[in-house]
Amino acid sequence: MPLSTVNNPVQAGRRYLSGNDAAAEGAIAAGCRFYGGYPITPSSEIMEYMSRELEARGGAFLQMEDEIASISSVVGASWTGAKAMTATSGPGVSLMQECLGYAAFTETPVVVVDVQRAGPCTGQATKVGAGDIMAVKWGSHGDYQVVALSPWSVQEMFSLTVEAFNLSERLRVPAFLLAEEATGHLRERVDMPETVEVYNRDYVPGEPPFGTDDPAGIPSMPSFGDGEKLMVTGSTHDRFGFRKTEGPAFHDALVRRLSNKVLSRKNEICRHEGYHLDDAELVVVAYGFTARSALSAVRAARQAGIKAGLLRLITIWPFDNELISRVAGGIKGFLVPEMNLGQVDGLVRAYAGSTPVRSLTQVNGSTISPASILAALKEMC
């Protein structure tokens, strides 16, 4: 089985860590062996950690000249068989987009930690935001899928980084840890496990590396130097990687397989948590750091006699539309607080049916307080 339990290479037990350091440790625990990056606030501590630790653990580190080069080096490294990553923030994500599409189209596992800050543009570089939700999904041209996970704690900065690697290696897609400045710079207690579950990519010698008979299949992935004479190209290609830029049906089938290999496995990929949902009339849909404020608001609402609940999205992409439709039946309304102008709100609306959806947005560079979520819940009663 490609999924195996291994000893956690980082110090186990109760520890006090920052979110960014926990993400770096998660990468090491997942088996990351290459980091290519470019400094940017508020993610740079991840790069600094990897520059100190990775080589001692048999990996390689490169500080590149920009984010375009960073993600390109990560894709190159991934084809040598190394689990590979970079970390950045909004401006870096923007620069990486063309190559993220390349990774999706060539089915290259790569992990990108995006510690989001207040955009657009250079914005408030040291302040929090969550404005990259749509950018990581739709930023590159053409149709493709990614995985994006949203941590709400330092513990999850660790565990979801491991999970991002596992999903990326298994599905052969770019996987994002969509963190926020507030979680990256948060320091809190973590219980570092003794062991971790890691997924090592599937390789069957001689199998075609870019296609299967299954229209939603995930092909075997060889590495450079295996003697497979690989043809990796960002042009449309057959199952052996041979460039094939003629033939409409052929291109159509490839683009659909790349999308369906992710979407058809949504049930295995998508994770969420529910709090007080059983009898909830008003459901807050929240993710990332905002879910912390939402949980405290929901608890306060309960004390005030409001039947509120929290649906915390852990997986953002692929989006769990069935979950929203399921929860929508039988409640009076959704509240979607976000540190952007309503990026997940639009998705919730699309699948909420006739259930009313209220958006609570804040883009002032600070986190949303429990009080503002509570006030919105009270107004919805």
Place this chain on the structure above:
Amino acid sequence: MARSMEKYLRPEVVTTPFCPGCGHGVLMGSLLRAIDQLGLDMDQTVFVSGIGCAAWIPSPNFAADTLHTLHGRAVAFASGVKKANPDLKVIVVSGDGDLASIGGNHLIHAARRNLDLTVICANNMIYGMTGGQMAPTTPQGHLTATSVKGNPYRPFDLSKLVKGAGAPYVARGAVVRPYELIGYLKKAIASEEFAFVEVMSPCPTQYGRRNKYDSPGAMYDRLGEMCANFSDADCPLPEGALPLGEF
């Protein structure tokens, strides 16, 4: 291509992707001869290219691992490959537009970093694939699709640029002097540091027609006249010559 070189090509590849008279075919043959003479293990070699006609020299033609990347990014991809697995020989082959314009920053930084990469730039002084627009290597006054009155700007001297960025081995060859070229390519591949070979490789279709050459042959003749080897330091270069040799 001589039969003896066929073993380095994928059996599925039956035609050349290049126009008749394109210099890239000569470069392809020269590179394979250099590889053959060195006895390079193709199973431990990765060919990385960007986007453009020149990027098709190795991809998918060469029977080795080929990584056909994005426009301009070949050197950055190659850096990741080499750093993650230093046992692999990594050879970049791409065009002047690819390596020196959109990818110029990666090129100079790779030269500075001095990883063991061999970068071969097929310089046809124009954007071939996209229809003959001005490149950063187009000589001043020459005609292109975006400079119909003549390129107003000065071109890069790529070899000097990369040398200035710190590359330990830099050479400029030309497809009209294939034996010298094979020598440079061999030295570059055998070197265990960053090595750059600029190869003057005419594009008759986009460059030749616009600049009033009657035939690919006429273009080769002119390139031959322009090329002068400066390895003999006592010999002054003729006016307008492209100095070839090791920098």
